Amino acid sequence: MKMIHYEHIVEQVAEMCKKSNYNLGEDVYSAFKLALQTEQSEIGKEVITQLIENADIAKTEQVPMCQDTGTAVFIVEVGQDCHIVGGSLVQAINEGVKKGYGEGYLRNSIIYNPLNRKNTGDNTPAIVHLELVEGDSITIHMTAKGGGAENMSELKMLKPSDGIEGVKKYILSIVKEAGPNACPPLVVGVGIGGNFERCAYLAKKSLFRPLGIRHEDPVVAELEKELMTEINRLGIGPQGMGGSTTALDVKVEVESCHIAALPVAVNLNCHASRHQTISLN
Amino acid sequence: MQKKINLPLQEADLIALKAGDRVLLSGVVYTARDAAHKRMIEQEKEGIPFPIDLSNQVIYYVGPTPAKPGKVIGSAGPTTSGRMDLYTPRLLEVGLKGMIGKGYRSEEVKKAMIKHKAVYFGAVGGAAALIARSIKSSEIVAYEDLGTEAIRKLTIEDFPVFVINDVHGGDIYKEGVALYKS
Numbered sequence A: 001m002k003m004i005h006y007e008h009i010v011e012q013v014a015e016m017c018k019k020s021n022y023n024l025g026e027d028v029y030s031a032f033k034l035a036l037q038t039e040q041s042e043i044g045k046e047v048i049t050q051l052i053e054n055a056d057i058a059k060t061e062q063v064p065m066c067q068d069t070g071t072a073v074f075i076v077e078v079g080q081d082c083h084i085v086g087g088s089l090v091q092a093i094n095e096g097v098k099k100g101y102g103e104g105y106l107r108n109s110i111i112y113n114p115l116n117r118k119n120t121g122d123n124t125p126a127i128v129h130l131e132l133v134e135g136d137s138i139t140i141h142m143t144a145k146g147g148g149a150e151n152m153s154e155l156k157m158l159k160p161s162d163g164i165e166g167v168k169k170y171i172l173s174i175v176k177e178a179g180p181n182a183c184p185p186l187v188v189g190v191g192i193g194g195n196f197e198r199c200a201y202l203a204k205k206s207l208f209r210p211l212g213i214r215h216e217d218p219v220v221a222e223l224e225k226e227l228m229t230e231i232n233r234l235g236i237g238p239q240g241m242g243g244s245t246t247a248l249d250v251k252v253e254v255e256s257c258h259i260a261a262l263p264v265a266v267n268l269n270c271h272a273s274r275h276q277t278i279s280l281n
Numbered sequence B: 001m002q003k004k005i006n007l008p009l010q011e012a013d014l015i016a017l018k019a020g021d022r023v024l025l026s027g028v029v030y031t032a033r034d035a036a037h038k039r040m041i042e043q044e045k046e047g048i049p050f051p052i053d054l055s056n057q058v059i060y061y062v063g064p065t066p067a068k069p070g071k072v073i074g075s076a077g078p079t080t081s082g083r084m085d086l087y088t089p090r091l092l093e094v095g096l097k098g099m100i101g102k103g104y105r106s107e108e109v110k111k112a113m114i115k116h117k118a119v120y121f122g123a124v125g126g127a128a129a130l131i132a133r134s135i136k137s138s139e140i141v142a143y144e145d146l147g148t149e150a151i152r153k154l155t156i157e158d159f160p161v162f163v164i165n166d167v168h169g170g171d172i173y174k175e176g177v178a179l180y181k182s
């Protein structure tokens, strides 16, 4: 049986926190470059130019690209044949977040209790989703999820009779309502199906798929493309000041659900779409 | 077109600025976000005056990251302004002339801006490392216990913003989107 040490996880997670905040992924960076070519508005182009320059500065100086260094959200695929020694997995992740956010000069944005609003001072607790998989390795996916875009996200239990048109209309309405608040250009994550809580998770999970990669199911991939076109027709544009680049990408995940249900969740991500993945084996 | 403006904002600047203008701001601004706004307004109700004189000033809605050694400030981009809407009309009443943030303002705030002749600027949300370069000094002047949410006095130089709402009722969020909707 494979042994994975607590300390090893702590170190790796700390690095992921720093890297995700300093180094914008190649996928997002390429999407900026492409948007600069296609964007129709002058103001929009200026915004994208600033975003490219910002990503360059953050990477060169190893400083956070955005002051909101996010909630640290993890999806961890745990091989059922591996064994973690020296402490618990969730504890190790939180220890890593504390270390990474501290050493990395990242902002602590987490509060103990939404009602009394006192900062925990180390950006923990992280949000950790565990998925048990086959094998003996651990794959950790991490995102630093900004508050601005998260705040404009929403979930609705549609009626089955609303159908695909109803689903699209709902997604567009959320993007429209978010306008400038979610820091467009956006990555729009959509969950369809599951149940109430599963649907929200699907939407979040969809955001972990790199930009430019379509869903493997051609029907879902087609829906992503259609939504992308329709969202970019809304005219919201970079930072909501008008333009043809409202979304850099749209991701959809679909799952089975109850005969009476049509849950749809829209999890918006800003252009600071910060993701890291590592495998421990 | 890009304009350069030295703070504090003069009456003539306020009238000349139009929604959609690109502006480079230089001078002094104060940072305040959710917790600082809440405390200012709540304490004022108890008779405690604002910790800074806001007349003719500009507030920047930001909660920066901690500064790395040798740096003036950490990354410092705008936060969503709408969360301050509840408190803003009172601040405009006492003479606040400008706000820098991102995102929609309420109708009430927009009306108060026209009434008191104040401008709402948008900085690019997420361009925090770039923006930090135009901040030349930073000093905590009130509510130090609020950490990232403390009130700081910043000296800025060529700080890049766009005019979102001007004193004539112009709104680039509405006008810009109308132009590119298809």
Ligand code: SF4
Binding pocket: A066, A067, A068, A069, A070, A145, A146, A147, A148, A149, A150, A181, A182, A183, A270, A271, A272, B077, B078, B079, B125, B126, B127
């Ligand atoms: S929404 Fe994203 S880019 Fe905008 S301030 Fe928040 S984390 Fe930064």
